[in-house]
Amino acid sequence: MQHDQAITESFGPRADAYLTSTVHSNGADLNLLADMICATGRPRVLDLGCGAGHASFAVAPFAFEVVAYDLTESMLSIVSAAASERGLSNIRTQLGSVESLPYRTGEFDWVISRYSAHHWRDIPRALREIRRVIRPGGQICFIDVAGGPEPLLDTHLQAVELLRDPSHVRNHTSDEWLDLFGEYFSQPEINFRWRLPIEFSSWIARIETPAERVAALESLWSAAPAEVRAYYMLQEDLSFELDVLMISARGA
DSSP: OOHHHHHHHHHGGGHHHHHHOHHHHOOHHHHHHHHHHHTTSSOEEEEETOTTSHHHHHHGGGOSEEEEEESOHHHHHHHHHHHHHTTOTTEEEEEOOTTSOOSOTTOEEEEEEESOGGGOSOHHHHHHHHHHHEEEEEEEEEEEEOOOSSHHHHHHHHHHHHHHOTTOOOOOOHHHHHHHHHHHSEEEEEEEEEEEEEOHHHHHHHHTOOHHHHHHHHHHHHTOOHHHHHHTTOOTTSOEEEEEEEEEEEOO
């Protein structure tokens, strides 16, 4: 199976669950992102890996146009329907890969992405495409789960993520993101960090993790070193907390 197919198989049949997911539909980061967009007039915004569209919905009232871009057709159908219900007529959808963007050079004022980049197979290629389609001085903002700050924590996190969802690639650390953004854009900075509580049963139900992988997750958590359990605030029901970051930069 190709990686793109793994993504569509993971998320395509479950698009509705991501529209109603508390983890995805709520968060102070959505308000912060909207405030950032609002401060720049009426920009053209590209939302990469838009999923069920929550970032697009948050910024649309302050944008001239938002392009909700995703690899999964059913997600885009959800976005279109929800945008119509919310009266957000300036959102349009586009199917495609982040590694090959069908847009002109300098076409967008903003490129955003929320909880998507950890599924991207070739981050440098995607960032090169973003650098091409963002206008000089335009702004980029990503929000994503961060990798663990030391190898013990990071290795465990990546294993947990992959067992839950085979389309997972990597949660990058804040330093890795700063290095990547610094290579392709100017003025990279971490704007905001926070902890995201993950309720285990809904987390696995949302993507329908198979029973054998749930058992492996339970085994992995039960055998985790005390340092790992403490860092991720592991609870008796296997709920835990993740590090999330918002990183921004400007087009060169």
